[in-house]
Amino acid sequence: MSQNILAQFMAELMSGRIRVVDLTETLTPEFPTIVLPPEFGQAWPFRIEEISRYDERGPAWYWNNFSCSEHTGTHFDAPAHWVTGKDQPDNTVDTIPVEAFIASACVIDCSAESRDNPDFLLTVDFVKKWEERHGRIPARSWVLMRTDWSKRAKPADYLNLQEDGAHSPGPDAEVVPWLIKERDVHGFGTESVGTDAGQAQHLDPPYPCHYYMHGNNRYGLQCMTNLDQLPPTGAVIFSAPLKIRSGSGSPLRVLALAPKA
Ligand SMILES: O=C(O)C(=O)c1ccccc1S
């Protein structure tokens, strides 16, 4: 039975009736990484160094060395990333069940609100109003917060650092536990540099998305793009991180399958 379904799936994919959407930012040395208060360790930006390019260093081949943080660019957050997730089972990128890397997605469009207020916070009420239009969020779905933040091409605009830290949208401290308890969501995804808002250190608890999602063995995706190309419901997300031993996360290629518009 499953063989037929997979053959039908490939036929639909090859016909174009299923679109493949790339939700991944390009890794470059210029792509911004999260900036924590100076007393804390910082994420490495993406660095790349040519080894050879069909030359005396390697006559027939082109390759590079690169380095970055587990949390550089479009990346996956595993539960072990946050202290609340440190004792969860299978909580690192190499131990998470691989079935978790394929899941449905709901896309909640907060782009207008985020344009008007960089500190916009997604609330339970906003999600309930979304559900009135698009139906209940299915269990084990990703909730992707569309803010169009990925359209901020300049790193300074993307990080939006002021004297009191970053200012970018995210979920408030009530909606995250509500999504977990009431909708059993798979994880939370954002376009900005973190799954939490730029001013989330002032919420209670601080960084509520990390705190609750990872504390409940759920996952995060951040620095995503092209969420405006996805339908509110019906997309399927492929998000397999690198299999780093005991890794807290990793840069990855995030792809969405969506019905042809
Ligand atoms: O997961 C991340 O990359 C992230 O957003 C983060 C990382 C480390 C500390 C705080 C935060 S808020």
Ligand SMILES: [Mn+2]
């Ligand atoms: Mn991260």
